[in-house]
Amino acid sequence: MSAPTPIPVSSIQDGDVLNQYDAAIVISDSLTPSSLGGLSSVLTEHKAIDARVGKEPVLLAAAQVPGQRLLHVPTGPLDRYYDDVRRCFDAGREAAELAVAAGINKPLLMVSLEHNEERYQNAIEVAYLGFAQGLWQPLEAREALGEDAVETIAEVGIVGLSAAECDYIHAIELGKRLARDLCGTEPERMAPPKFADYCVAAFKDSCIDVKVIADDQQLRQDYPLLHGVARASVNVERHQPRVVRLTYEGKGLIQKSLFLAGKGITFDTGGADLKVGGHMAGMSRDKGGAAAVAGFMLSLAKLQPKNIKVVAELGVVRNSIGEEAYVPDEIITSHAGVRVRVGNTDAEGRMVLADVMSHLRELALQQPRETKPEVYSVATLTGHAAIALGPYTGYIQNGVAQQRMLANAFIKKGAMWGDCGELSSSRREDYDFIKARTKADDVLSSNNAPSVSTMRGHQFPMAFLNIASGIDQHDENSEFPIAYTHVDIAGSGVEKLDWQHGKPTAAPVAAMVATYVDKPQ
The missing domain is CATH 3.40.630.10 (Zn peptidases)
Structure with missing residues (x-):
């Protein structure tokens, strides 16, 4: 059982990066220079011949990125009260499917948002989790056809995260992957x-x-x-x-x-x-x-x-x-x-x-109350x-x-x-x-x-579970309270x-x- 390993990358402009990855995947909510830096002009110029840029995912040639391939996936609006970081998850998931279809094997992932308020503070991490969700294939397929054959992306560079942050999201994804396999x-x-x-x-x-x-x-x-x-x-x-x-x-x-x-x-x-x-x-x-x-x-x-x-x-x-x-x-x-x-x-x-x-x-009752x-x-x-x-x-x-x-x-x-x-x-x-x-x-x-x-x-099933398990005897006013959430x-x-x-x-x-x-x- 594996999951795409996130590799920390300091900058998309790093010279070594150009040789290590075969494409750049950029997720953003706009095409503005402050959000995308030098890639803004590349996308803006391409928009002159392709009106989908900024509205739908596009794959275009770009000499200044790894593999000279730039896959841009827009999140859509992020400024409305009902928008949340799942826009980045969804963009990451979509990017994974497009990358596999395009024959990309070792991408570099970058998330650049104009709207960077608190609710989007984990945008890069969540985009990676969405990317991994898109890559996952059922256990039966992996066992029948071979894991490498059905899941072709084993590593993904992540711009802007430290090694410790990459380890953290990899641990989450490994847990999610086990859950998906079992379920x-x-x-x-x-x-x-x-x-x-x-x-x-x-x-x-x-x-x-x-x-x-x-x-x-x-x-x-x-x-x-x-x-x-x-x-x-x-x-x-x-x-x-x-x-x-x-x-x-x-x-x-x-x-x-x-x-x-x-x-x-x-x-x-x-x-x-x-x-x-x-x-x-x-x-x-x-x-x-x-x-x-x-x-x-x-x-x-x-x-x-x-x-x-x-x-x-x-x-x-x-x-x-x-x-x-x-x-x-x-x-x-x-x-x-x-x-x-x-x-x-x-x-x-x-x-x-x-x-x-x-x-x-019974095990909870054996623990010190202060836990x-x-x-x-x-x-x-x-x-x-x-x-x-x-x-x-x-x-x-x-x-x-x-x-x-x-x-x-x-x-x-x-x-x-x-x-x-x-x-x-x-x-x-x-x-x-x-x-x-x-x-x-x-x-x-x-x-x-x-x-x-x-x-x-x-x-009402929570009430049944509370009673049938005996946990109802350990509520607020009991000698040993146990917090229970269904x-x-x-x-x-x-x-x-x-x-x-x-x-x-x-x-x-x-x-x-x-x-x-x-x-x-």
Whole structure:
């Protein structure tokens, strides 16, 4: 697994640069001299014969740049209140596709903006991440055709970044790439055992401790809700469930502890509540939450921040159909001792997450209180999140997280890195919605309608997760408060909400890294 290596370059005018790269890619929001220096006149002259210059990407001959090829990609306007740094990400992504089509193998990337206010302070870094997104090809293609054959650009020069800054964005991209591979690969190649194997290989010889739980009896006993979802898959060896635990402990006194639960449904048939009408296609991407968490852990392994401990647990399961399938109306007692009545088997992700989160809750309680434990569930959980928020990650907090404004930090950092999110609130109606209807159970997993047609369809699952995991016992007024935030990436996890064919975005890896690991200055 590789990613385009960013190489720091001080100036496009450096004489050695002309011989090291075969093209210059320039991303800008205008053609003014202050923005582009000497390249302004080249583009302005070419505009006399090509009206696309400044409006659309153009490739032209230019003697003063590497390879005598200049690919100019405009960002479009950046001065409106609703513009953000994703304009640079999109330009970088488009530049990658055009560069490959043009036969460019080792480009130099430069970003020059007339509008350089704070929201664009990471424009160069974000353009690189967009460039890398455009270059990524599916794992199946790389394995079948050869990585070098389908991904022809291995290095890219970056004008204006230091070596440390290049290492930082490379670490983010390596994490995003792992997330895309895990999320975007078809359901047999990335069935639970192979998903676990891919994680083991990715973290080999790293500072991340990896533990895989495969024993059926242990999963049945310690992860009863997860095992219920997996029950119909157990008799098919290649589909059997796995729990993957990844642990990172930075050097020095631990001042912050994070616990991350990732939903890894390698294929979601809907279970007994079968997905019909074509809605099953694309459900191999229902493992995007676990994929993103694994990606974040790989970025940590590369950056090795001090004074932080992070434990991630990935519930990796296939929601199969068959005679052993779990069904609505079943009552299953969670790892936390909460009796869960199954409302809909297509609400399987929250079942898997609840048990994983309960184990993380126990680990959080073992940490010193001053580390202020934070628990996160990351999941492609609800179609409602995609309808309500579009391509934005949704953040829903408990009282402790709300007090600490943790989601606000994610959203602010994410906006600076093109990994945008929006805040949703947890309300009393959400808890009323999933409260027990009889004394036979403690909580209802869901209603029996799709989330897209349910009011507050992406908010009420957080209430279920809070209760079923036992974290609700550790809110604001408890002896040991635990901050909990649910992160729904159902709208942000793939490009253009195309779950069958769109590239995975690896949201929210960049936002997570930016929140917890400072960029070098």
